[in-house]
Amino acid sequence: MSAGAIGSADAYRSRLGVQGVFVDAADKEPYERSARHGGGHAAGVLRPGSEKELAWAVGMASQLGVPVVVQGAATGLVSAATPTADGRQWVLSTQRVRDVLEVDPVNRSVRVSAGYRLSDVNRAAAEVGLAFPIDLGADPTIGGMIATNTGGARLIRYGGVRENLMDLQAVLVEPAGVLVGSERSLRKDNTGLIWAQLLCGTFGAFGVVSRATLKLHPIQRQSATALVAVPDTKAAIHLMCELEAEFGEMISAFEGLSAGALDAVRQHQKNVTVPFQTTPSYAVLVEVSSAIPPGRGLDLEAMMMAWLERRMEAGDLEDAVVDKPAQLWRIRHSVSEAVQSLGKILAFDLAVSRSQFAEFRDAALQLVAEIVPAAIACDFGHLGDGGVHLNLVVPAETAPEKIAQLRDAVYDLTVLRFEGSNSAEHGIGPYNEGYYRRYADPQTRRLATLLKGRFDPSGLLGNVHLG
């Protein structure tokens, strides 16, 4: 530990106390690991115990000129919340920032400090029949979700974090420790610039979220779930249009599953049953749900059965299984782990227009076959949003240059030919920052430089450079 770092630790301890400042290797280690793509080394870890301490810590970092990377639950997939390898950065953990978790059942909203988890919010909301319906495999902090503008499996119904964010409070590096935004819980307010929109999905580059007000939704009281086999993605998209025409606002998930993804589950998740005798070329997990209680004149299961029969008769699907939601979702949720059991993974988090999805996927798989012929496509994702986690299993011996060539080719195809997104949900971090620079247009980077220059002129905050 350098003399500078020791001096910083003393300064921080004066307010945050012993539990608020970790500098020993063993204490720091849990904060140095990312959920994917390795980790880094921290000069130390700051663990403010309240929103006020968080603001103070950011202000102190600003005054000391000490670089910090903000970390919630470290569940992100692009390394944006873990320190760099050089050991210069302090991790600023928000996990102890838990001043407020207040559900307002009449307003259908919740005021919550940055360090609470998604599961904390949903537990409190469920007590009054409400939910914050961002549906994820991980359990991130609210602050992290806002910085990443998290999406998830129910985005087709509810939108992502941005659409459900009423307002936020955040701390600036410049002016040091100053709070911006508000904790107002309004469904509409049309009076100019909104910090929430600026700070959501910008990965902590311009400020540190300390508190947010989120919209809540009535909890779902009935649902019907089916796993449907279709010949290809074109048929899947056709089925999606048919579903939307009949179920409209009731649709809460439309998830795509490739044969590779289903086979991976079959082979490596022995306690999960894939119901089809032979793996179909492509499958979709369809969920419709409603807040309307059973017995009030809506029976979604009966409607789903009738709809599947009609679609079967029309030749729109090959096979369909209706089962308890938990059974079918287990298949979907086990894909990621199952695919990882197959070997070395190259993962993409992409989105295109739904009307171009089938053509895009065909073109992407053709590129894969050309560049790394032995790769196995195990793609899956939120097809109803045009999203796909194009996860590829590549032979362990694949040359790094081939991997790099494949990444370039798939991203170029997505962004340049199909006007798609090279990071649909995961955001931008050190893992994919190079591709941000490859595709972000000059005016957008100019805007980022302008904002960074004003709110963090010494570049103390975060691991990504959006300018």
Place this chain on the structure above:
Amino acid sequence: MSAGAIGSADAYRSRLGVQGVFVDAADKEPYERSARHGGGHAAGVLRPGSEKELAWAVGMASQLGVPVVVQGAATGLVSAATPTADGRQWVLSTQRVRDVLEVDPVNRSVRVSAGYRLSDVNRAAAEVGLAFPIDLGADPTIGGMIATNTGGARLIRYGGVRENLMDLQAVLVEPAGVLVGSERSLRKDNTGLIWAQLLCGTFGAFGVVSRATLKLHPIQRQSATALVAVPDTKAAIHLMCELEAEFGEMISAFEGLSAGALDAVRQHQKNVTVPFQTTPSYAVLVEVSSAIPPGRGLDLEAMMMAWLERRMEAGDLEDAVVDKPAQLWRIRHSVSEAVQSLGKILAFDLAVSRSQFAEFRDAALQLVAEIVPAAIACDFGHLGDGGVHLNLVVPAETAPEKIAQLRDAVYDLTVLRFEGSNSAEHGIGPYNEGYYRRYADPQTRRLATLLKGRFDPSGLLGNVHLG
């Protein structure tokens, strides 16, 4: 017309032609009127006939240093799209900017040039069973809707423009005529700053919207509508919670109507029937609707009848009328005009948290009674969003100082005591700019100054100063 203005007109005509540049008084006049609060005087009117001409015109204005105010259909209610009184500004009309109106039924989206109207989009969308469900009395241009972040009567279900904006293209003043944003039609893209979020709801202060991609939704195929009498707003809010618990995502409107508003309709809209024998203290227009076609297992009318009966038995309402939606909506839509027939109007466009609505309205009405005892409250609005158009009929002889005192008092109550919005839907324009300066916090104004300094350093664009 000044020599400078004549020189500008010649420069503009070189590209926009005779139909693209109006300088005669009679030609300019229609562009000088606002929908409320009078008008101004234009040096001239620019009418680019395409997105390219729009970009060129903005670039030329930038080079000439000529101030412009962008105008769509001039339906806004805060004078943000009409020229100032001094005759220095040119009106830049987007009405002829109609290059593209392309509905993508599979993606449920539309690419549309700024000059198309809301009704144009909905006509095109309806052909494929879709809708852009921002529900307004007026028929604004898409560009104007984006600049104003329009809300409307179905915001409770669909959100406002911001939540339904996939992306936009806009023209900057600096660098002169440069295009930012994109026309991508993605439901998710998590790669940093988004021009759409910055330019939506900032009233054209930082750039001129030329094209947008919007989300569309399945058209509603059945609905049930009721007008319900309740003793007061507290009971109305209770009823809203009961409704949400039973109908969840099916709710598409929950509109409040005061006794004053209903009486105004009774007295001045002879062709509109208010169904109750005596005017209730307060009423709500309740609409539930669904894209699920009739005959598929959902009967919203039957469910609504059963629900109203249960609520009647529980003592939650005094009276209820279920009728054809068009009949009941006519009452709601005729309020604004009816109230104007009563005399001099003082209008507010406010929103608070729904959980504080009843207390807020009581406090506001008490203030009104104290300051202008003869005023009649004819408030109405989107109660499900916590919104209220607190329109007051004040005696013609009321002293201007009393009016000013009342405005200050009501806005202060809304913003300072109830953490509400002083412009929930209408945005900021010359009409209410003073209140923007009264309430906007220093850091937000600093952000606006920063952006304005970069993208419009000479302050050529628009009628509001957000800095």
